Every structure is written in structure tokens, then in C-alpha cells.
Amino acid sequence: MRQSAVSFKTKGLTFEGVMAQPEGEESGLPGVVICHPHPLYGGNMDNNVVLAVSYGLVEQGFATLRFNFRGVGNSEGEHTKGEQESQEVLAALELMKAWPSVDSKWVGLAGYSFGSGVVLGNAALHKKAKAFALISPSLQALENSPLKNGKQPAFIITGDQDKLTQSGQMDSVLDTFSQRPTIHVVAGADHFWGGYEDEMVPEVCRHFSEHLK
Numbered sequence: 439m440r441q442s443a444v445s446f447k448t449k450g451l452t453f454e455g456v457m458a459q460p461e462g463e464e465s466g467l468p469g470v471v472i473c474h475p476h477p478l479y480g481g482n483m484d485n486n487v488v489l490a491v492s493y494g495l496v497e498q499g500f501a502t503l504r505f506n507f508r509g510v511g512n513s514e515g516e517h518t519k520g521e522q523e524s525q526e527v528l529a530a531l532e533l534m535k536a537w538p539s540v541d542s543k544w545v546g547l548a549g550y551s552f553g554s555g556v557v558l559g560n561a562a563l564h565k566k567a568k569a570f571a572l573i574s575p576s577l578q579a580l581e582n583s584p585l586k587n588g589k590q591p592a593f594i595i596t597g598d599q600d601k602l603t604q605s606g607q608m609d610s611v612l613d614t615f616s617q618r619p620t621i622h623v624v625a626g627a628d629h630f631w632g633g634y635e636d637e638m639v640p641e642v643c644r645h646f647s648e649h650l651k
Contacts, residue, residue, distance in 0.1 A: 439461060440458070442458075449522075449525050451515045453530070454513050455503055457503050457533075457534075458504075465538075466540075467499065467500060467541060468499075468500050468541060468544040468546070469501040469537065469541075469544070469545045470534075470545070470650070471503045471505075471547050472491055472550070472553070473554070474488050475553055476552035477510045482506055482510050483504040486631065490631075490638070501534070503534045507523050508522070508526060523556045524562065524563055531566045545567055546650050551602075557585075558585055560584075564584065572592065573595055574596050574600055574602065575596070577603065580608070585615070588617065589616070593621075594619050594620070596608075596624070597627025597631065598623050605621075
């Protein structure tokens with residue numbers, strides 16, 4: 439795996455990230471941008487789930503971009519509770535599409551916890567990605583998402599011990615989507631996925647492999 443520190447700008451702010459891809463002179467790779475969990479609770483691009491998904495996708499022949507939201511690490515700006523964070527996600531998608539080894543037609547978007555809320559909450563993002571993976575999204579974010587009207591394939595993965603996601607109440611919400619997301623519930627996993635990364639990552643990889651290759 440080859441990793442490169444990158445920076446990109448939007449709306450006058452500079453953001454830091456890491457591009458990862460398989461070793462060798464690859465071209466035409468599918469790409470996935472990964473959005474990290476809540477900054478006010480320690481979330482950043484080096485989170486256990488973000489790293490596990492990034493490394494797993496690279497092993498399957500993807501390029502990935504993980505980055506720090508505004509106010510995290512060396513990314514400029516201040517946290518806005520998800521109100522403006524979609525701006526850096528859009529910029530990250532553009533960087534991914536412009537990356538020399540990536541096929542710009544095959545780019546997906548993944549979010550974990552707060553990151554999944556940012557992905558779900560902004561209709562502009564839904565026009566820029568071919569497929570979505572939502573890791574531990576909140577029930578409220580799903581209920582209010584404009585993605586309900588989208589046609590892109592979406593995948594949700596959560597643990598049955600995750601009190602935020604409330605997987606037992608999710609079916610009725612997913613029925614309101616015009617294209618119902620696929621959902622996978624991992625027995626024993628909670629919101630933080632400690633010790634369950636190896637059960638989550640292959641499912642996320644499978645979804646993107648089906649829809650971005």
C-alpha cells in the first residue's frame with residue numbers, strides 16, 4: 439500500500455488528508471472518500487473504523503481518501519455541528535476524482551457515525567458519488583435524509599448493541615427510501631466497533647466492489 443499526505447482547499451479553508459492506494463503503477467482505480475466520526479468526541483481520520491475501512495478497501499484494489507473535518511488536526515476552520523462540513527466532503531470527492539490513478543466515474547462515499555450524518559444530510563453530495571456506505575448512522579439522520587429520493591445504492595452496517603443507531607427500529611425508516619438501502623447488523627458490536635472491525639470491513643468492501651467496479 440502506498441499512502442500520500444495531501445491537502446485541499448474549499449471556501450478559503452485548507453484541509454489535510456491521506457490518499458492510499460495499492461502499490462504499483464495502477465490506473466483506472468475505483469475510489470472511496472471516508473468521513474470520520476464526531477470531532478468533539480475525539481473523532482479524526484486516524485479513527486479505528488476509518489483506518490480499517492481504508493486499509494481493507496486498498497487491499498481490494500481501491501484508492502481511498504480519509505481527511506480531517508474542519509477544526510480537527512491541521513484542518514482549518516471550526517466545527518459547525520455538520521452544517522457546513524459537507525463543503526469539505528465535496529472538495530474531497532473532487533480531489534479523489536482528479537487523482538491520476540483513479541477512474542473519476544467510479545467514486546463512492548463512506549461515513550462513520552457523525553461522518554455518516556454529514557453524508558446523509560446533504561443532497562449535493564448525493565449527485566457526486568456512485569455508491570454509499572453508512573457505518574453506524576443515527577436513526578434521526580436516516581429519517582431526515584434527502585438520500586431517500588436517490589437512486590444510488592446505499593449500504594448500512596451497524597451493531598446490534600449500538601444504542602445510537604437503534605437497529606431494531608430501522609426497518610420502517612428504510613421502507614421510506616425510494617431505493618431501499620441494504621442493511622447488515624453485526625451481533626455483539628456497539629457504536630465503536632472495538633474488536634469487530636474484521637466483521638464490518640468485508641461487508642463494506644463487498645458493497646463497493648459490487649457497485650464501483
